[in-house]
Amino acid sequence: MSHSPARRRPSRLTLAVAAVLLGGSLSGSLAGCTAAPSSSSPSTASPTAPSPSVTSPPVTSPAATSRASSTSPIESGSPTSPGSAEPSQLSDLAKLPDLSPLLVPEPDPEVLGPLLDDALSVQSGTMSAAVRDGLTGELLYDHGADQPVVPASAVKVLTAVAALEVLGPDHRYTTSAVSMPAGEDRTAVVLDAGGDVLLGTGENAEDANGRAGLDTLAYSTVKALQKNGTTGDVVVRLDDSGYAGPGASPAWSSDIVSSGNASTVQPLATYGGRAYPSRDTNRLHDPAEYAAEVFRERLKAHAENLGVEITVGGDVARTTLKGRGTTVAEVNSATVAEQMRYMLRTSDNQLAEATGRNLALASGSPGSFDGATESIEKTLTGFGMDTDGLDLRDASGLSGKNHVSAAQLTSALQIATTDPRLETAVTGLPVAGEQGTLENRMVGTDAEGEVQAKTGTLSSVASLTGTVDTVDGRTLLFSFVANDQPGVLTDARFAVDRAAAVLAGCGCRAD
Numbered sequence: 001m002s003h004s005p006a007r008r009r010p011s012r013l014t015l016a017v018a019a020v021l022l023g024g025s026l027s028g029s030l031a032g033c034t035a036a037p038s039s040s041s042p043s044t045a046s047p048t049a050p051s052p053s054v055t056s057p058p059v060t061s062p063a064a065t066s067r068a069s070s071t072s073p074i075e076s077g078s079p080t081s082p083g084s085a086e087p088s089q090l091s092d093l094a095k096l097p098d099l100s101p102l103l104v105p106e107p108d109p110e111v112l113g114p115l116l117d118d119a120l121s122v123q124s125g126t127m128s129a130a131v132r133d134g135l136t137g138e139l140l141y142d143h144g145a146d147q148p149v150v151p152a153s154a155v156k157v158l159t160a161v162a163a164l165e166v167l168g169p170d171h172r173y174t175t176s177a178v179s180m181p182a183g184e185d186r187t188a189v190v191l192d193a194g195g196d197v198l199l200g201t202g203e204n205a206e207d208a209n210g211r212a213g214l215d216t217l218a219y220s221t222v223k224a225l226q227k228n229g230t231t232g233d234v235v236v237r238l239d240d241s242g243y244a245g246p247g248a249s250p251a252w253s254s255d256i257v258s259s260g261n262a263s264t265v266q267p268l269a270t271y272g273g274r275a276y277p278s279r280d281t282n283r284l285h286d287p288a289e290y291a292a293e294v295f296r297e298r299l300k301a302h303a304e305n306l307g308v309e310i311t312v313g314g315d316v317a318r319t320t321l322k323g324r325g326t327t328v329a330e331v332n333s334a335t336v337a338e339q340m341r342y343m344l345r346t347s348d349n350q351l352a353e354a355t356g357r358n359l360a361l362a363s364g365s366p367g368s369f370d371g372a373t374e375s376i377e378k379t380l381t382g383f384g385m386d387t388d389g390l391d392l393r394d395a396s397g398l399s400g401k402n403h404v405s406a407a408q409l410t411s412a413l414q415i416a417t418t419d420p421r422l423e424t425a426v427t428g429l430p431v432a433g434e435q436g437t438l439e440n441r442m443v444g445t446d447a448e449g450e451v452q453a454k455t456g457t458l459s460s461v462a463s464l465t466g467t468v469d470t471v472d473g474r475t476l477l478f479s480f481v482a483n484d485q486p487g488v489l490t491d492a493r494f495a496v497d498r499a500a501a502v503l504a505g506c507g508c509r510a511d
Contacts, residue, residue, distance in 0.1 A: 104474045106133055107508035109140045115506060116141050119498040123491050125460070125484035130406035131503065134467065134475030137414050139407065141478075148389040148403035149481045152456030153347050154465040155397035155404065159356055160340040160425040161412050162379040166359040169337035169421050173358070175199060175212055175268065177221040177295075178239075180325030185232035187310075189221060189299065189328075190321055191292045193240040193268035195361075196333040197354040198342070200277070201270055201294050204331060208338040209277055212331035214270070214291065218298035220329035226308045228328070234303075235314040236296040239321045240288040242267040243357050245368030251393035251401045261398060262349040263287050265357065267367070270294065273350040283350070292316040341428030344454055345436030349396040356395025369394055380408075383415050400458055409465045409479035417467070417477070429454055429466050432500070442497050446471075446505030453478075453500060460485045462492035464500060472507045 112131070120127050120143065130145035132138065139145060173196035182188035200210025225234070247264035248257050256262055260283045263273030269287030271277045284290045293316050300312035333339065336355075343351045356372030363378070365371035373392035381387050390408055393399040416425035430436030433448035437455040442448050453466025465479040480499050482492035 104472050105507065105509050106136070106138075106474055107140055107470060107476070107506065108510040111510055112141055112506065112508040115502050115508065116143070116499055119502045120480060120495050122482055122485070122495050124486060125482055125492070127492075127495065128406045128479075128481045128483070129499070130410045130479050132407075132410040132414060132477040134414065134417055134477050137411075139410075140476070142407070145407040145410075146389070146405050148391065148405050149483050150400055150402060150458065150461050151397060151404050151409065151465070151479075151481055152458045152461040152463050153349075153397040154409055154454050154456040154463045154479065154481070155392065155395065155402055156343060156347065156352050157409060157425060157429075157454050157465055158376055158380060158392070158404070158412050159352050159359075159395045160344060160428070161416050161422055162376040163336055163340060163355045163359045164416075164422045164425060165379050165383075166362050166375065167336045169335060169340075169424060171336045173212075173333040174330050175217065175333075176327045176330040177217055177224075178321060178325035179221075179225065179228070179230070179328045180321075182235055182237075187225070187230055187232065187234050188237050188319070188325075189225075189234055190237040190239050190319060190325060191268070191295050192321060192327075193238070193242055193266070193288060195242070195267045195354060195358040197266075197269035197272055197287070197350050198333060198339060199268070199270045199291060199331075201275070201298075207277075208334035208342040209271055211334040211338075214295045214331075215298045217329055217331045218295055219302045220331075221299060222302040222306055222308055222310075224328035225303075225310060226306065231309045232311070233314075234299070234310045234312045236292055236299065236312070236316050237319040238268075238288060238292040238316055239319055240266050240268050241318075241320045242361065243367040245366065245370065249369050249394050249399060251369075251399040253400065256398055257283075262353065262396065265350070265353045267354065267357070268292075269350060269354070272348045279346060287350075289316060289318075337424040337428075340424050344425070344428045345430045347437050347455065349398055352396035353394065380412065380415075385411050385415065397456060398458075400461070406465075406479040406481055409481075410477040413465070413467060413477040413479075417475070426452065426467055441493075442501060445497070445501040447497065447501040447503075450504040451500045456481070457489065459487065462489045462496060464496035466500070468500060468503045470503065470507055471505060472509075476503050478503060 120129055128144040128147050128149045130139060131141035133140055174194045175196050176192040178190040178192050180188050196212055198209045200213040202213050202215045204213040204216045205211055263283040266288040268291050270291050273283040273287040274281050275284060296316055303310050303312055357367035360371035360375040361367045363375040365375050372395045376392060377387055377390055389405060391403040393401045413426055416422040429452040430438040431449060432438045432442040432451040451466060451468045453464050456463030461483055462485060463481040467475060467477050469475050480496040485492045
């Protein structure tokens, strides 16, 4: 899978320097300088029958790391020949990050406001909106920005930020095969769930969805059993006991699972709760059991093909390992950063809910809906974000009882843009007219290829939350949330898309 190169974002040091300069005289400190343009810029699954998957026990210890931001003192002074040096050259000389973003003009709220007022006009319901400068954090546009509203899938932005912080962008989930005695001349191979709901039914693959393959796990398991001298009957068991509480949220509408928007939330699943990687296929009623059944069939096939003297049979049954048995094989998922990119671009609800539980377990909380939402809110509060009025009921945004403000959504984006460990929460957003849930939106507008944003849709909600560079190159963070919309969301979707196009095509300066 190819990914668009991430746009460069100001680093923490750049922002610290900006604070110092903005606290004094920015124009005086950078007199004579002109902005220079800047830019920034694993094997394929074999066609095998679907096979069940298992993951090792969900993470149980915090993986979050503490980060200390540092600033370097700036010595005042002016170039020998004012205007003769480019900002990037000054940065190199001073051993500082590129400060050219400071020279890009910020939109004038007095100019921007009327344009967005017009673009965001809807025939019914309400519209809340916030536009924040990506460099300074200043709110440039505020239309009910602090009002808690139902954001729909924009909640996934908060989940991604929290997961990247708590679990770490490089963390991988491990799905294991554990061998233990199950009676005389009988061995149980337990598929041990570890939080990966993007398991594949075939071999290990390149894509995040299907990176860890059940077929690969089954083959490695058979080879290990052969090496250990295991013979006789082998039965497959499943340990998916890592999560707590109901598998479907009481805060969801009654048709969420039956409509296929999500499956029962479990710490083990193939393809986000589906039997095949296509998102056009139905979700499974019991994803973990299906994964275990696939694993059993692949185990049986490999034992026969390799001539190993074991007989795989019986039905899959659930068990709890409780530290018993010996791990004989394992497969690892894509990194959390890769999974978050997939989640944001496809708006995968199953992955969002599993991620919420995984980060809750890593934080020392129960792997439940409440544990997930409390851990997300606690993580955001730890960044210093104002969480007044924030009320999460799930990690995916499926609940119409979630409440978060447009200002909070843009604040979360700003947190992500200033920390390389968290940047996938922004760079992983789909690109308008090109990717994921935005592939067919804003085509032919100034926003196409420029806006990166998370869509949000419920029966009466349409939202768009993301980032865009203005025509002058200034990064803006925005969130537009329409609530109480009629059944057809066309009007609200057009409104939020129009507003994003305004930001992409507007320098919006007074001069």
